[in-house]
Structures are given as structure tokens and as C-alpha cells.
Amino acid sequence: MAAVSDEPFAYVRRLPAERLPPPLAPTGALxxxxxxxxxxxANIALTLLCVLFIAWAIPPLVRFFLIDAVWSGADxxxxxxxxxxxxxGACWAFVRVWFSYFVYGFYPAGQRxxxxxxxIALAFGIVWLLRLSAPRRDLGALYFFVVLPVLSFVLLxxxxxxxxxxxxxxxxxxMLVTVIVATVGIVFSLPLGILLALGRRSDLPVVRLLSVxxxxxxxxxxxxxxxxxxxxMLPLFVPDRLAPDKLVRALVGVAMFASxxxxxxxxxxxxAVPRGQYEAARALGxxxxxxxxxxxxxxALRVTLPNIVNTFIGLFKDTTLVFVVGIxxxxxxxEAARAxxxxxxxxxxxxxxxxxxxxxxxxxxGMSRYARSVEARLARAxxx
Amino acid sequence: MADEAQTGVRYRRRxxxxxxxxxxxxxxxxxxxxAAYNAAHNLARAHIASGFGFWNNTAGFDxxxxxxxxxxxxxxxxxxxxxGLLNTLLVAxxxxxxxxxxxxxxxxxxxxxxxxxxxxxxxYVEVIRNVPLLLQLLFWxxxxxxxxxxxxxxxxxxxxxxxxxxGLFLPRPEFASGFSAVLAAFLAGVFAVIVLxxxxxxxxxxxxxxxxxxxxxxALLCALPIIAAAVTGAPLTFSPLHMGRFxxxxxxxxxxxxxxxxxALTTYTAAFIAEVVRAGVLSVSAGQTEAAQALGLxxxxxxxxxxxxxxxxxxxxxxxxxxxxxxxxxxxxxxIGYPDLVQVFAGTVLNITGxxxxxxxxxxxxxxxxxxxxxxxxxxxxxxxxxVEH
Numbered sequence: 026m027a028a029v030s031d032e033p034f035a036y037v038r039r040l041p042a043e044r045l046p047p048p049l050a051p052t053g054a055l056x057x058x059x060x061x062x063x064x065x066x067a068n069i070a071l072t073l074l075c076v077l078f079i080a081w082a083i084p085p086l087v088r089f090f091l092i093d094a095v096w097s098g099a100d101x102x103x104x105x106x107x108x109x110x111x112x113x114g115a116c117w118a119f120v121r122v123w124f125s126y127f128v129y130g131f132y133p134a135g136q137r138x139x140x141x142x143x144x145i146a147l148a149f150g151i152v153w154l155l156r157l158s159a160p161r162r163d164l165g166a167l168y169f170f171v172v173l174p175v176l177s178f179v180l181l182x183x184x185x186x187x188x189x190x191x192x193x194x195x196x197x198x199x200m201l202v203t204v205i206v207a208t209v210g211i212v213f214s215l216p217l218g219i220l221l222a223l224g225r226r227s228d229l230p231v232v233r234l235l236s237v238x239x240x241x242x243x244x245x246x247x248x249x250x251x252x253x254x255x256x257x258m259l260p261l262f263v264p265d266r267l268a269p270d271k272l273v274r275a276l277v278g279v280a281m282f283a284s285x286x287x288x289x290x291x292x293x294x295x296x297a298v299p300r301g302q303y304e305a306a307r308a309l310g311x312x313x314x315x316x317x318x319x320x321x322x323x324x325a326l327r328v329t330l331p332n333i334v335n336t337f338i339g340l341f342k343d344t345t346l347v348f349v350v351g352i353x354x355x356x357x358x359x360e361a362a363r364a365x366x367x368x369x370x371x372x373x374x375x376x377x378x379x380x381x382x383x384x385x386x387x388x389x390x391g392m393s394r395y396a397r398s399v400e401a402r403l404a405r406a407x408x409x
Numbered sequence: 410m411a412d413e414a415q416t417g418v419r420y421r422r423r424x425x426x427x428x429x430x431x432x433x434x435x436x437x438x439x440x441x442x443x444a445a446y447n448a449a450h451n452l453a454r455a456h457i458a459s460g461f462g463f464w465n466n467t468a469g470f471d472x473x474x475x476x477x478x479x480x481x482x483x484x485x486x487x488x489x490x491x492x493g494l495l496n497t498l499l500v501a502x503x504x505x506x507x508x509x510x511x512x513x514x515x516x517x518x519x520x521x522x523x524x525x526x527x528x529x530x531x532x533y534v535e536v537i538r539n540v541p542l543l544l545q546l547l548f549w550x551x552x553x554x555x556x557x558x559x560x561x562x563x564x565x566x567x568x569x570x571x572x573x574x575x576g577l578f579l580p581r582p583e584f585a586s587g588f589s590a591v592l593a594a595f596l597a598g599v600f601a602v603i604v605l606x607x608x609x610x611x612x613x614x615x616x617x618x619x620x621x622x623x624x625x626x627x628a629l630l631c632a633l634p635i636i637a638a639a640v641t642g643a644p645l646t647f648s649p650l651h652m653g654r655f656x657x658x659x660x661x662x663x664x665x666x667x668x669x670x671x672x673a674l675t676t677y678t679a680a681f682i683a684e685v686v687r688a689g690v691l692s693v694s695a696g697q698t699e700a701a702q703a704l705g706l707x708x709x710x711x712x713x714x715x716x717x718x719x720x721x722x723x724x725x726x727x728x729x730x731x732x733x734x735x736x737x738x739x740x741x742x743x744x745i746g747y748p749d750l751v752q753v754f755a756g757t758v759l760n761i762t763g764x765x766x767x768x769x770x771x772x773x774x775x776x777x778x779x780x781x782x783x784x785x786x787x788x789x790x791x792x793x794x795x796x797v798e799h
Contacts, residue, residue, distance in 0.1 A: 061524035068523050075525040231430035235437065245780035246773045247737035253755050254773070257765040261451045262444035342541040349743055356544055363551075374552040382540045382548075389539035 089114040090379065097121065104370035115376040116368070123362040127380075130198015130353050136190065139180045140201050146176060147208060155395065157402065170212055181205075194272040198353035200384070202272070206279055206344040206354065211337055213280035218287025222295055223317065225288065236288070243285035248346050252278040256350040275347045283340050290336050294329030295321065328403065334396035338389045356381055448766060457763045464490075470757055472748045474664055486758050493753030494775060500667060500749065501736045504674040508735060509728075511675060512682025519687050530683065537680035543741055545677055550669035550745045557665075560656060569649060575656060577663040580647035587641025594637035595630070602626045666747035670739065678735045685731060689724035690716065722794050729787050733780055740776075750775060 050056040062072045093114030095104050104116035120127075129137050150173050153165035181201075183191035197205070224236030243251065255278030260268045269277070298321050306316035326333075345356045353361070359377040362368065452459055464487045471481045476495045479488055518530035537545070555574055558564060563573040571578040602622075609620040638645070650660045693716050701711040742749035743756055750772060759768040 061522070064522065071521075071523050072525055075523075075529055078529070229426050229430050231433055235433065241781075242773075242777065245777040247740040247751070247776055249740045249743060249751055250755060250769060250773050250776065253751075253759075254769050257759065258448075258769060261448040261765060264447055265451065338539070342539075345541040345543040346741070348543065356541070356547070360547070371556065374556070375548075378544060378548045378552055381544055385541055385544065386536065386539045390535065393539065 088112075100367045101370045101373070104368075104372055106371075113370075113372060115379060116370055116372045117376060119362070119368045119370075119373050119376055120380045122368075123358075126362060127199045127355060127358050129201055130358060131196040132192060132198070132201065133196065136192055139183075139189070139192075143177050143180050143201075144204070146173060146180075147204065157399070170216065174209075174212055177205075177208075194270050197272065199358045200355045202347075202353060203341075203344050203355040205272075206276060206347055206352075207337070207341045209276045210279045210283040210340045210344070214283035214287040214340070215333070217280070217284035219291050219322065221284060221288035222291035225292055226295060240285045240288050243282055244289070248278075248282050248343055249349055251282045252346060252350050254278065255281070271350070272352055275350055275352050278350075279340070279344065279347070282343075283336070286336050286339070287333070290329055290332045291325065293332065294325035297328045298324045331396040331400040331403070334392055334399070338392050338396075341389060341392070342385065355384065455763070459764065459767070461767055463758075463762045463764055463767070466762075468758070468761075470761065472753060473746075474667065474748055486762070489758060490750075490754050490771070493748060493750040496747070496753070497736070497739055497742075497749040497751075500670050500674065500742070500747070501739050504671055504678065504735050504739065505732050507671070507675040508678035508682055508731075511679035512731075513686055515679060516683035516686025516690070519683060520690055534680045534683050537677055538684075542673060542677045542738055543744055546669060546673040546741055546745060549672045550665065554665040554669050560653070563652070563657065569647060570660075571650060571652070571657050573657075574665065576665050577668060578650055578657040579661045579663070580650055581660050583646045583648050585641075585646070587638075588645055590641050591634045591637045591645070594633040598630045598633040601629050601633075605629070664747070666742070666745050669745055670742050670747050670749075673741075674735055674738060677738070678731055681731050681734070682728060685724055685727045686720075688727075689720040692723045693719045725790060725794075726787055729783055733783050736779055737776060 049059060051060065063069050091114070093112050094117050095113060095115070096117050098104060098116075098118035099122075103118050104113060106113045125134075125137075129140055132140055150165070150169040153159050154162065154169050159165060179187075179189065181192065181197070182194070183189040185191060221236045221240055224232045225240065227233050227236070252275060255274045256271070259274050259277060263269070302320055302324065303316065306320040311320070344354060347354050348357045348360075359381050363374050363377045449459075465485050467482070468484050468486050468489045469481055470489075472479060472489065472492050474496055475492050476499060477488075477492060478484075479492050515530045515533055518526050519534065521527045521530070557572060557574040560573050560575055563571040563578075566572055569580045605625065606622060609622060613619055648660070651658045697715055697719065698711060701715040706714065739749055740751040743752040746752065755768055755772045759765060762768065
């Protein structure tokens with residue numbers, strides 16, 4: 026400070042300041058690279074590490090799954106390493122041969138059109154329900170939650186009076202069973218979950234207590250134990266002649282489990298509806314059920330649709346657990362096919378699992394993209 | 410008159426609500442009664458005992474991994490229950506620690522300003538989260554660990570361990586008498602660090618001068634035990650493994666089932682923890698960072714003193730529920746035969762005794778107790794850390 030005070034206070038610049046070089050381009054491809062990959066020495070090191078990792082991991086994977094892969098063949102011989110072909114990749118021939126088993130299980134070959142029809146009817150229902158711009162989505166809900174279950178049962182199980190032979194559930198398998206378990210889970214868990222969520226917010230203490238006990242109990246235990254309960258205890262609890270089929274038992278377990286989780290999701294949606302909406306509906310003289318059905322639920326479900334889809338993704342992944350109680354779902358068919366000695370090559374397990382992972386990933390990732398797009402749309406609507 | 414009509418409506422409402430509740434109780438009670446009646450009838454017809462008498466009967470089956478002494482011939486079903494429960498808790502504890510480390514690393518990597526790092530972390534999260542855990546578990550077990558070489562061609566690990574398709578075999582540490590001195594030195598180091606930390610904090614509060622603790626603390630924690638070990642002369646040795654024809658003997662054996670379950674639970678839960686961490690950090694508003702910078706805090710101090718404390722409040726509750734999910738998911742052990750609570754108790758014991766109701770009820774009660782305990786802790790935490798709004 027002392028040095029400055031000796032100088033005259035005023036400072037007048039007489040000459041223009043020397044020109045600085047232009048800043049490095051902040052835009053364009055180069056600018057982007059500089060900002061996102063090479064902004065500091067540490068960043069450069071990280072980038073190099075990542076590039077090394079990718080160079081180490083990706084080419085072997087591509088070689089294994091695509092370049093060296095075996096695409097056709099009749100049995101394990103095709104997928105074994107030979108002196109001419111020492112490097113053998115994924116055994117896609119195995120997936121090709123077993124593909125119809127992965128989709129239909131042991132469903133009789135002549136009747137498989139019924140399964141295809143079921144898949145189409147289901148896809149139609151899903152699109153109708155989930156496309157936000159689809160017309161008459163209330164009818165879509167009716168179709169999905171009432172018509173479709175009956176139609177599917179008649180189609181898949183069979184109805185002798187109209188000429189559809191009965192196919193016992195022991196023959197069902199593969200993706201068919203995975204899709205059925207997931208669909209039954211959602212068809213039952215959504216209405217039950219809504220009832221439980223309403224029950225948890227009810228003024229009636231008994232209803233509230235029962236709902237809380239059910240929800241907290243089911244959420245506190247693993248799905249496997251619920252499935253065990255359904256598969257070994259359910260037959261004990263009903264008279265002998267009513268003992269349910271193995272698949273039905275697993276479905277009951279899954280539906281129970283999913284409805285507890287759905288209840289918590291719906292409860293979140295109910296909490297997001299402002300109090301004023303309840304009060305306004307009451308002031309208009311609505312009864313409880315009219316208020317809930319016409320004012321509260323439409324708003325609550327709209328807000329919570331992304332969470333419902335996310336819960337459904339979890340449910341879809343959890344369907345694999347029916348494996349443990351002896352149901353031939355998609356994953357179980359992969360395991361069964363893998364154990365076939367005709368296809369016992371070293372690369373068969375990895376190929377089977379890769380195929381299964383691809384199936385689950387495509388389904389789950391697709392659903393999560395949908396949930397995110399709905400979320401973005403709701404956020405836009407909220408900003409208005 | 411209006412009053413009278415009002416009371417009339419209220420009165421009728423009250424009656425209706427009581428009727429609904431009584432009806433519900435009667436319905437549920439009837440269902441429970443019918444179920445109990447049918448169960449008693451069905452069990453009597455199948456000649457299956459009921460009650461918990463089986464608890465003290467001899468188990469008669471082997472368990473591949475036992476943390477407490479257990480033998481098929483002498484131990485009871487009750488003992489088998491504790492073996493299974495401890496195995497569940499072991500895999501859960503190790504899984505929780507590893508998943509937390511990996512999850513925080515991936516979650517922070519997702520927020521990295523380096524595009525490539527962020528994309529790689531996001532890819533990891535998306536792939537892992539969208540593939541069922543059971544599939545990942547089977548992959549690790551059947552495709553990775555079971556395709557390791559046989560015992561004869563074991564992979565020799567540095568330090569004398571062996572890896573083959575029967576598991577991972579590590580030399581067993583042998584503690585000589587001097588080891589307690591090393592342990593004492595380590596504890597002394599921990600104590601010294603705590604004292605140093607308190608002193609540094611008090612000094613900072615008095616004078617404002619900050620003292621960096623990291624290197625001194627590390628030096629204390631490492632140097633003291635090393636000095637003690639040097640003085641007492643190598644108190645810790647590893648006994649070499651004996652390579653048998655069909656197995657490796659004389660060391661610590663880590664079963665492939667255990668390894669597969671730990672790997673799958675860790676990588677799967679880490680993806681979810683990463684999302685929790687990311688959401689937590691993003692929930693701290695940018696204004697907090699800017700304010701910290703305006704006060705002159707460096708970026709490390711900003712993170713440590715401003716961002717992390719606020720983010721942790723958002724992170725802890727969902728993190729706990731991820732831990733609970735991990736504990737519940739450890740029951741998938743049954744698919745690969747790791748002897749956890751479900752596999753031992755709800756699997757083997759159930760099959761031997763046939764007492765489905767009791768066995769499933771005990772198994773569920775254990776998980777329920779763990780869940781309720783954790784949510785009670787969480788409520789306590791939420792109460793103590795909730796911000797008082799003005």
C-alpha cells in the first residue's frame with residue numbers, strides 16, 4: 026500500500042491495451058472436446074484411461090458375439106473349437122434351434138397360433154393404454170383389465186365348447202409364462218394397490234390398520250418367501266378339491282407382492298393431489314367414491330404414471346423368481362436348454378444368458394424410456 | 410331443524426362406517442378361520458406334525474459353509490437355522506460394504522464433467538438395472554466361476570492363493586504371540602489420530618488456522634503397527650496350502666456360490682446406489698456451491714463442508730432401503746445353492762420336516778424383523794437430521 030500512495034492517484038490509460046489472442050474456440054467439435062474431455066491434466070488422464078478401457082473391453086466382445094460367433098448348426102459340434110477354427114465365439118445356433126421353446130415352452134406346436142394371438146391382443150391393449158394421445162383410454166382400461174384377462178384365459182387355457190382344446194398350464198413356458206406372470210401382476214396389482222392405498226389413507230381405523238399391516242408385511246419380506254408361501258402354504262389353506270394349479274399359486278404370490286409395492290406408489294400420487302381438490306369435491310356434495318373416482322384418482326394416477334411403469338419394470342424383472350418354485354418361465358427354459366447334452370459346449374451358457382439379458386434389457390429399457398418421456402411431458406404440463 | 414338433519418346425516422355415516430369395519434373384521438376373521446381349519450385338516454390327513462417341536466430334532470443334513478460349529482449327525486434344526494441366518498448376514502454385510510463403495514464411485518462418476526467417464530458410468534447403471542438380478546447371478550455362477558479351470562489346473566495367485574472352479578483358496582494367517590503387540594500399536598494409532606483430530610479442531614476454532622490431517626493420520630495408522638511388527642519380528646505368517654488331487658486343503662476356502670452371490674449383489678445394488686447418490690448430490694442447489702465459492706472455500710472444502718452434509722440427508726433414507734433390498738435379494742442364494750437362511754431353512758428344513766407353515770413363518774419373521782428394525786432406525790435418523798424450517 027505504501028508504495029502505491031507515493032504515486033499520483035489518477036491513472037489514465039493513454040494507449041490501447043495490447044490485444045489478447047482470441048480464446049480457444051468454445052464451440053464446435055474441437056471446443057466440445059476441449060471442454061468435456063481435455064479441460065485439465067486430471068481430465069486428460071481420465072479420458073485416456075477410459076479410452077484404454079474401451080479399447081480393452083469392446084473388441085473382444087464384438088469378436089466373441091459377432092465375428093467369431095457360430096450362427097447355424099445342428100448340435101454342439103458346430104460350437105466346439107476345432108484345429109481349423111481355434112477361436113469359437115457365441116453359439117447363436119443354439120438360440121436359433123431352441124428359439125420356439127424359449128417363446129412357447131412345451132405349448133403344443135399345432136396350437137401356438139393361440140399364443141401369438143394372445144401376444145397381439147396384449148400388445149394392442151398396452152399400446153391403447155400407454156399412448157397418451159390414444160382415443161377413449163377409459164375403454165382401453167376396460168379392455169385391458171376386464172376383457173383381456175377373460176380373452177387370454179379362453180385363448181390360452183382353452184374352451185372345449187368353442188373348439189379350443191384345453192392346454193394344461195404344465196405345458197406353458199418360456200416368454201409366454203414370463204409375459205403372463207408380469208401381465209397378471211399388473212392387472213391385479215394396480216386395482217388392489219389402489220384399494221390398499223386408499224385404505225391406508227382411510228378414516229376407518231380398522232381399514233387403515235389392515236392395509237398398513239398387509240403393505241408393510243409384504244414389503245418387509247423377500248419375494249422368494251412370498252412365493253414359497255404361495256406354493257407350499259396356499260394348498261394347505263383351501264379344501265383339497267380346490268387346490269390351485271402350480272402356476273396359479275405363483276401368480277397369487279406375485280400379485281400379492283406387486284400390489285403392496287403398487288399401493289405405496291399410488292399413495293405417493295394421492296399425496297400429491299392438493300387438499301383443495303378434496304375439499305372442492307366435498308363442497309360439491311360428492312360421496313367418497315364419486316370424489317375418489319372422478320376427482321382424486323384421475324389426477325393421482327396421472328402424476329404417478331412414471332412410477333407405476335417403474336414398479337412394473339421391477340415386477341417384470343422379478344418374474345424370473347418364479348423359477349425357484351418350479352415354473353418354466355423364460356429364464357428357466359434357458360437353463361433347461363443349456364443343460365441339454367446335445368448342446369453342451371463351453372460357450373453355450375454365455376450365449377444363453379446373453380440372449381436372455383438382451384430380451385430383458387430391451388423390454389425394461391423400453392419401458393423406462395417411456396416412463397421418462399411421460400415424466401418430461403408431465404413436467405411441461407406442470408410448468409404451464 | 411338444520412341441526413337435526415346434520416346430526417341425522419352424521420349419525421347415519423357413523424353407523425355405516427362401523428358396519429363396514431365390523432363387516433371387514435368378520436370377513437377377514439372368517440377367512441383366517443377357514444384357512445386354519447383347512448390347514449389343520451390337510452396336515453392331519455398327511456400326518457404332518459405341527460408346532461415348533463422340530464426345532465430341537467437332529468437335522469441330519471450337511472451345510473457347505475458354516476460359521477459356527479455344525480455337524481449333520483449332532484446338530485439340530487435350530488442350529489441349522491442359525492447357520493443359515495449367519496450366512497445370510499455374512500453375504501449381506503460384505504455386499505453392503507462393497508456395494509456402497511462401488512455405488513458411490515459410479516454415482517460420482519456419473520456426475521463427472523468428463524463426458525466419457527459420465528457416459529461409461531451411465532452405461533453401467535442402465536445395463537445392470539435393466540437385467541434381472543437372478544440372471545446376473547446365474548451368469549456369474551454358471552458362466553464365469555464354473556468355467557474356471559479344474560483343481561489340477563488351478564490359477565496360482567500372487568501370495569500363494571489358488572483359484573479354480575471349486576472356489577478361491579487363500580493361505581490361512583498364523584498369528585504368533587507378538588501379534589497382540591501389533592494390534593495394540595494399531596489401536597494406539599487410532600487413539601492418537603482421534604486425539605490429534607480433537608486438538609486440530611480446537612486450534613482451528615481458536616485461531617482459524619486449518620491443519621491438514623490426512624497424511625499425519627495415515628502415517629500414524631501405518632507406521633505404528635509396522636514398527637511393532639519389526640520389533641517383535643514377523644508375528645504374522647501364512648501357512649502354505651496343500652494341493653490335493655481333487656481339492657485344495659489347509660486354507661481359507663471361499664465357495665464359488667458365495668463369490669457369485671457377493672459379486673451379483675454388489676454390482677446390482679451398486680447401480681441403484683449410484684442413482685441414489687446422483688439424485689442426492691443434484692438435490693443440493695447450485696446456489697450452495699456458488700455461496701461457498703463466494704466465501705472463498707476451495708473446491709475440496711466446498712464438497713466436504715457444504716455439498717456432502719446436505720446431500721447425505723437426501724441420500725441416507727433411500728440408501729437404507731437399498732441395503733434392505735440387498736438383504737432381501739440375498740435370498741436368491743437358493744437358485745445357486747449358497748446355504749443362506751432361505752436355502753437352508755425354507756428349502757432343506759422345509760422339505761425334511763414338511764412343516765410349511767411354521768418354517769415359512771419363521772423365515773418371514775426374520776426378514777420382517779430386520780426390515781422393521783432398519784425402518785425404525787431410519788425414522789430416528791430422519792427426526793434428528795430434519796432441517797428446522799423458518
